[in-house]
Structure formats: structure tokens, C-alpha cells
Amino acid sequence: MTTDLKRFYTCGVAFLIAVAGVTANAQDKVLNLYSSRHYQTDEALYANFTKLTGIRINRIEAGEDPLIERLRNEGAKSPADVLVTVDAGRLWRAEQLDLFTPVTSKVLAARLPDHMRVPNDRWFGFSARARVIVYNKDAIKPAAVQNYEDLADPRLKGKVCTRSGSHVYNLSLMSALIEHWGEKKAEEWARGVVANFARAPKGGDTDQIRAVAAGECQVAVSNSYYYIRLMKSDKPEDRKVIAKVGLVWPNQKSFGTHMNISGAGVLKHAPHKEAAIKFLEYLASDQAQSYFANGNNEWPVVKSAPLDNPELASLGNFRADNLNVGALGKNQALAQRIFDRVGYK
Ligand SMILES: [Fe+2]
Structure with missing residues (x-):
């Protein structure tokens, strides 16, 4: 967890309001990410996003179910912009709790296969298992x-x-x-x-x-x-x-x-929605796909993304x-x- 977010969570409401003021001034320069992932390749995944966009990523990492519970408890006050988690069943549960906002993105529509996008555009699959x-x-x-x-x-x-x-x-x-x-x-x-x-x-x-x-x-x-x-x-x-x-x-x-997925969605109360959408679009890029999928030995969902994983490749092709x-x-x-x-x- 970054120092910013640690303070955020330990100093209570007064600090929360102070941070809200700061982030409003730097609308697009920060992204608060709640993620159930914790892989080595993620460092490169996030650093590359910051390099490309100038947007700094604050991460909260926790188990899948505790993260959803946390978002539910935080409600409209949540600082979280994006939820990254695993299994369509969990992403659907987050959708049922009304945690996501729909994302209309030409980039996502063009890059992700149809079956990796739910009809209401509230969450997306970025790698497959x-x-x-x-x-x-x-x-x-x-x-x-x-x-x-x-x-x-x-x-x-x-x-x-x-x-x-x-x-x-x-x-x-x-x-x-x-x-x-x-x-x-x-x-x-x-x-x-x-x-x-x-x-x-x-x-x-x-x-x-x-x-x-x-x-x-x-x-x-x-x-x-x-x-x-x-x-x-x-x-x-x-x-x-x-x-x-x-x-x-x-x-x-x-x-x-x-097949199931690791996926993500933009949160309904995201303070940095534009940055959040940029992050999802970034996840659909060839390079990010490769980092994201490799972190957990999964397949990229974007066909042009390289499968840089010899053991996974050694299992060969199959009908998914x-x-x-x-x-x-x-x-x-x-x-x-x-x-x-x-x-x-
Ligand atoms: Fe698992």
C-alpha cells in the first residue's frame, strides 16, 4: 500500500476531505486501484502506465471477497477508481451490488473480443484461465x-x-x-x-x-x-x-x-473516472496484456498480444x-x- 493511501485510511474523515480537495485539482494524475492481484509482473504493468500517461497508481491489495466488502462499506465515500479481481462470478457479484459504472470506450470495443465484454459494459475480461x-x-x-x-x-x-x-x-x-x-x-x-x-x-x-x-x-x-x-x-x-x-x-x-477471467471495472463513485477508463484501455494494449496475463500464467484475451510464457505455450492450442x-x-x-x-x- 502506498504511504498516501495508508494515511488516507488511518487519519479519518478530516484527512479524507483534505485529500478530496487535492485530487480534485489533479483530476487525471492519480488512480486508486483496488486489486486482488499481487504478482511481480504488476510492478512493470503499473510503472508502464504511469510512464505513458503521467498518472500515478495508488494500490490497495486484498483478497477478492474482502475487497468487495470494503467497497460496499465505503459506499459513495470510496476513493477507489477501479476494481481488478478474478472470476466472472465475483465481478458479477460486484455488479449486483451496484459498484460499477458503465464504460463506453471505442478502444475496449475494438480490442476486446465480444465475449469478454458484458452487454451493459460494467466489467471486462482482460485475461483468461x-x-x-x-x-x-x-x-x-x-x-x-x-x-x-x-x-x-x-x-x-x-x-x-x-x-x-x-x-x-x-x-x-x-x-x-x-x-x-x-x-x-x-x-x-x-x-x-x-x-x-x-x-x-x-x-x-x-x-x-x-x-x-x-x-x-x-x-x-x-x-x-x-x-x-x-x-x-x-x-x-x-x-x-x-x-x-x-x-x-x-x-x-x-x-x-x-474459460473464466481476470477482469476489471470502473467503480460507480470513482473520483478519477477519466484516469480509470484510460487504465482499462491500457490493459487492452498488447504490452499490458502480456504483463497482466503472465502475472498469473493466464492467456491474454487480445489476439495480437504476445504469449510470453513457454510453459503455458507448451500445453498447445485447444477449443475454448x-x-x-x-x-x-x-x-x-x-x-x-x-x-x-x-x-x-
Ligand atoms: Fe485461483
Whole structure:
């Protein structure tokens, strides 16, 4: 956190008014960014923006849910201009709390693929992650786990592990499946997955990959960057995990692999709206795309942006689901109701 913002938050209302006066005079020279990211490449990402625009960035970094809670509590007094966070489900939640303002930008419309922009222009996807199937190479033939449908197949009884059903990554996957299959088939699928569990859901995605490698279960789902992190790790125990497991891009012959995003939106009460829009437009530039995606081993969403990540590139091309990210948000509540009905805790 910068000194400015630390003082901002420790000195209370009097200081808040003083700062409001200062920022009003320098309308475009400062940007207050709330971000759930904390990667090394971000230093270059932000420094480059300041170099190009003269706009200094004050950062508040915190977990995804605490940041949204903080914005909610701050209300109209929030100093935040932009929220950067992960998963369409979370960005949608921020939208439901009326935290964002619509952004009409020719740059964003021209640079970002259609499915990375929600119809009401309140938030945007700037990098992409895939939700993949990971399997134990000694126990499972990859042909048996080519589709999300396979996770619910009785042949995999007692073999599947995942993180909690109430986690946003699984709710977003379920939201996509509802969109493709409709509620009835999606619910049958969820019931089948629960019937196949090797153990009650626990831990994060990396824990599922480790459990697959250890043979506690044989098949799991994980966001792609957790797999890449293990691939890049120098630790011998991580090398062993990666040697044991294989990766499948699910549903290559139907709608493609479920994709999610790291994304951002301009906040409704942003004191520096112009700077905020400039920042989002900057994130869509080739260079920023590369920094932004690489920070978390994700794919840039702008096609002309270079993929400067050999491990990620080594996984090759695949068919990605091009569902609009707005659909992932829209179906969240139904996804949770279905998981509740089938006991996917
Ligand atoms: Fe994650």
C-alpha cells in the first residue's frame, strides 16, 4: 500500500476531505486501484502506465471477497477508481451490488473480443484461465475423461475430487453448463459428480491436483494456472506431482473448455473516472496484456498480444468455450441452488 493511501485510511474523515480537495485539482494524475492481484509482473504493468500517461497508481491489495466488502462499506465515500479481481462470478457479484459504472470506450470495443465484454459494459475480461480436468496417469486413461460429462459417469465412482461446490470457480463452471445444457441436465450432472466423490470437497485446486498425484482420488478439476505453477516449480515434491498427472482440455468436440477471467471495472463513485477508463484501455494494449496475463500464467484475451510464457505455450492450442462472461454471472444463483439440492457442499 502506498504511504498516501495508508494515511488516507488511518487519519479519518478530516484527512479524507483534505485529500478530496487535492485530487480534485489533479483530476487525471492519480488512480486508486483496488486489486486482488499481487504478482511481480504488476510492478512493470503499473510503472508502464504511469510512464505513458503521467498518472500515478495508488494500490490497495486484498483478497477478492474482502475487497468487495470494503467497497460496499465505503459506499459513495470510496476513493477507489477501479476494481481488478478474478472470476466472472465475483465481478458479477460486484455488479449486483451496484459498484460499477458503465464504460463506453471505442478502444475496449475494438480490442476486446465480444465475449469478454458484458452487454451493459460494467466489467471486462482482460485475461483468461481454463477449468481443466486433471487425471492420474497410472489409474485413468485420458480417453475416459475427455468431457465434463465424464465426471458424472458411474465408471468414475469413488474417483473424483474437487474443491467446494460453493466456491465461485465451481459455481461459474456450473453456470456455463446450465447455459449449454439447461437446468435439468446440469442438475443430473451435478448429482452424478457428487455420487462419484472420493472424499468430501476440501482445499483449493492445487490440493486436488496433489490428491490426484497421491492417489487419494484419480480425477479432479482445476484452473489451468495452478497446473502451470506446479510445472514451473523447482521444488522436487511439485515435480513429482506433475510427473504423475495428465491434463485434458474438456469438451473439445462440443462447446469447448470452460474459460473464466481476470477482469476489471470502473467503480460507480470513482473520483478519477477519466484516469480509470484510460487504465482499462491500457490493459487492452498488447504490452499490458502480456504483463497482466503472465502475472498469473493466464492467456491474454487480445489476439495480437504476445504469449510470453513457454510453459503455458507448451500445453498447445485447444477449443475454448466462447460463452459471454455475463452468462457466468447470470446463472450463479441457480448454480448454487442446484448444488444445494444435490448436496454438493
Ligand atoms: Fe485461483
